[in-house]
Amino acid sequence: MLSVRPDVPKDPAKVSRIMQSATHIFALEGYQQAKTADIAKAADVSKGIVFRYFGDKGHLFLATVQYVIERLTDVADFKVWQDAQDLSDMISRALRYKISLQLEYPDEFRLSIRSFSEMSVLPDDVQTEMAQYWQNQTTMSVDLLEKPVLDRMPIRDDVDQDDLQRLLNAVTNQVFADSQKFMAEHPEAGIEDFEPFIQQIRSEYRILEHGFLK
Template sequence: MLALNPEVPKDPEKVDRIMKSATHIFAENGYLQAKTADIAKAASVSKGIVFRYFGDKGHLYLATVEYVIEHLTSIADFSVWRDANDLGDMIERAVRYKIELQLQYPDEFTLSVRSFGELGSLPEEIQGEIAELWRNQTTMGMLELEQPVIDRMPIRDDVDRGTLQRLLSAVADQVFGDAQQFMQQHPKAKIEDFEPIIRQIQDEYRILEHGFLK
């Protein structure tokens, strides 16, 4: 989203300070209550610089969510997922690891969770971009992390890998929908509050792995 105003020169140090202060203030107050003036003050820049770099508060929020996703992705240890024995084990490992990360990066996780629940209150011009951003992150991430686990599993010879991936994609889409609905109802939820959804995912994977016939 830094490409929003590509013709405007941007000081990398100022951008970094703005992103860090925006992450904290959006996480603490939510989109509607967060004030651009407070973000600028915390970043030691003028309010004009914030608008010059990002255009408006909505696009600043979008850029901040993108920043958070990139940051969490850069520090995540994906072997926690990829080294799992099966899909159920992978989900359990992932939840525990995310709780650990949440304790280390509370603002980043709070904002990532809030960005689900706040979709309806965001400006219309960025609602679709935020939703698509998280949908792509969820779907692509799950498939990439699941694939090494699937490759180690004794899949039947008559199972088409493309069909299996489409089934897993459908589950990923459902995860996104369930998480979004949950966050709309519980905007201050923490990662561990997703445990019922995680158990549901585990049940769905168990059925995919073992079938549903006696």
């Protein structure tokens, strides 16, 4: 974390407070509406310290997203994905697990979503860095989470692995977009309320995995 201004000495305690306050305020307000002064005040530091450490609001946003993803990665149990027997098992496990994590870490998930939806309003240089960061994260996630499952499956010889991966990514992105919509519409829902949704997704993945022709 803190690939932003690595040459500037930083007090770890102040960095921690800034990251915590920035996570909450960016998640709540979004990039454009969030005020650096509010983040500094909540972190009990001067606005000058925030700019010294991160340069500008755009790079503070980038650093906060990096912080959030590292925080979620540290607490995640990757075996939930890796031990799945097939794609439908993997997606239902992953969705159930991500929902439980999101209920536990709402600010972190809200901010990670905003980092995509608000990409176009970021300064050009931050847009480029954010896009590259997420591209690297996606590549790493595919190798770490999905590949172990696919390697155990009897995939036809005529199926191009890159085409399959693009298809899976597209479907997975839609699945998690649908889950975000459900959570927004049911803010008080517990994990048990998502079971019909999860079973529907599992059924859809079985069709993807086995086809729909007789």
